Amino acid sequence: MTQAHPFLKRLAAIATAALFGTLAHAQAQPPIKIGINAPIQVQVGRDIRDGAQLAVDEINAKGGVLGRQLSMVVADETEDPEKGISAIKKLTADEKVDVLIGGYTSGVTLAQLPHITRAKTIALTVGAASPAITAKVKQNYDTNKYIFRTGVLNSLHLANGLLGYMTGFLHGELGLKKFAIVGESAKWVQDLLPYLKKSAQDKGLEIVMAETFDTGTTNFSPLLSKVKNSGAEYMVVILSHASSDILAKQWYDARVPVPYGGIDVKSQDTDFFERVGGKSLSEVAINFIVRAPLSERTLPFFEAFEGRYKREPVYTGAGAYDSVYAYADAVTRAGKLDTDAVIKALETIDMPVTTGRMQLDESHDLKAGAGLVNLLFVQWQEGGKRVIVWPKEARTGDYVKPQWMN
Structure with a gap:
């Protein structure tokens, strides 16, 4: 049997060493680190953490991103x-995360923005709605290009959604014309609030x-x-940090003859419903996600989230889950972790998410509209059931009045 030439033996040894060196390098690469900033004391914060963790685990199970695993640290x-x-x-200086995902309170x-931009760390905001957050991107792109809003619509989108609910449903379908707006x-x-008030008046509402x-x-x-003495036929509420529990209980106990609804984050x-003893019956609250086929990703997300955490998610959980996937998609398309390359990839994102479809505008703001992300107006009904009453094309049940007004 002819023995291999010594040169070929050396060449094979070099190739084998190179192969093992490449594999060892891949295995030695540190994970891509995701920093989660969220208020853990409240469900919207816990769902940010838990929604992100669910996405991280799913992506890691499929091989990670660019051959690297994702890891997560929470502050x-x-x-x-x-x-x-x-x-x-803590997340940028001590942990040196590659991306920040979270945020709930606009203030x-x-x-946080100056500290985020100084650290030159990409931040995907999932809960804070003030337009001032992303307005800075257009004002000074080079400084503020790191800021994105990927999990919630901004306040002006929220106002337009509320306006559509007031004009299209409350006035157009229920015939109501007089409104009290409290926030x-x-x-x-x-x-x-000022934008909503003026826009409603321009539409002929009182x-x-x-x-x-x-x-x-x-x-x-x-x-x-x-509100009762004002002659209002409906009370539009705008609150996130105030006590929705107290408001619902006192409204119900007083049998206020004015239905209410609007933006009430904690009632999501x-x-x-159980927490307030059923006293939110008939309240309508905006939402971005409920158990309905908003996209091909909605119901699988609900099943996975409930299967792990034994509760339904609120919008921030969906936003954090989607944002992890959005970041992973951007890194994959960029082909590297380079911040500027990932930013450019995020700017052109176009992907299905749990709440519809994610596209971003020139301010790095989540787009709203048909086929994208829309507000859902969801009513608490008997037994804690949640029914979409608006928009009409997403409706899953009929609107009900407070019991004492039937």
Whole structure:
């Protein structure tokens, strides 16, 4: 038997060594690190963490991104700007994450922005709605190009969605014309309320009352009495940090003859109906995701989330889940982790997500509209059932009035 030439033996040894060296290098590559900044004390924050973890685990099970696994580190930003800044510093300076995913309170997110841009870390915001957050991208692109909003529509989109609900459903289908608009004293409401009031009046609706209340309010009786005496046929609410629980209970106990609904973030919690003893019956709250076929990814996400966490997700859980996938998609298309390359890939993203389809505008803001992401107006009904009443094409049931108004 002829023996191999010594040169060929050396060549084979070199090739084998190179192969094992390449494999060892791939295995030695550190994971892509995702930083989660969220207020863990509330469900919207816990769902950010849990939705992101679900996506990380699914992607890792399929081989990761560019042959690298994803890892996740969480920093509790609470709902306080100073603690929010500390969370960002921990994630960017200490943990040196590749991307930030999270954020809930607009005031906290706005306080974090200078620290995010100084760290030159991509941030995908999933809960904060103030237009001022992404407005900075157009004002100074080179400085603020790292900022994206990928999990929630901004306040102006929310206002337009509310306007459509008021004009198309409450007025167009139910025949209501007189409205009271009440909202909490917060930055995102300050952006939204004046625009909503003027736009509603321009559409021929009568705004008989429009005012804000402190986020720490525990007695809504004076406000509810004022709404009742205003002649309003419907109370439009705009709140995220104030106590939805107290409002629902006091409205129900007083048998206020004015139905209500609008943007009520904490009433999106899956345990809200049970938490208030069923007293949110007939309230309508916006949502971005419920158990309905909004896209091919909605129902599988619900099943996976519920299967793991034994509860339904709120919108921030879906937003965080989608944002992990969006980042993974951008890195894959960029072919590398280079920040500028990933930013360019994110700017052209076009993919199905749990809430519809993700595309971004020139301000790095989530687009709204037909075939994209839309507001859903969801009513709490008997037994804690949630029914989409608007928009009409997504409707899953009929609207019901408060029991004492039937």
